[in-house]
Amino acid sequence: MLWCMRRTQIYLTDEQRSQVAERARARGCAQSQIIRELLDRGLGIETESDDPVAAIRETAGLLADEADWEGWQRSVRGRSADQRLTALNL
Numbered sequence: 001m002l003w004c005m006r007r008t009q010i011y012l013t014d015e016q017r018s019q020v021a022e023r024a025r026a027r028g029c030a031q032s033q034i035i036r037e038l039l040d041r042g043l044g045i046e047t048e049s050d051d052p053v054a055a056i057r058e059t060a061g062l063l064a065d066e067a068d069w070e071g072w073q074r075s076v077r078g079r080s081a082d083q084r085l086t087a088l089n090l
Contacts, residue, residue, distance in 0.1 A: 020034050020035060
């Protein structure tokens with residue numbers, strides 16, 4: 001989905017800013033992402049992240065034509081993980 005975003009400035013209390021910053025640090029994301037998620041939740045706007053199985057549905061059957069995981073991996077990487085680790089003496 002393509003999102004059009006517009007820059008908006010808001011005033012936050014010290015407590016709001018502190019909690020937003022804390023959540024962003026804990027999740028390793030931008031404070032703006034936390035604020036957008038809180039707004040979406042508060043406004044009842046559904047997002048893809050609200051659906052915990054959306055990624056599973058979107059990728060289901062993606063490798064259906066591949067014989068197995070190792071076959072797909074070799075076709076992408078050229079060697080198996082074991083072969084790459086052996087080459088690195090690991």
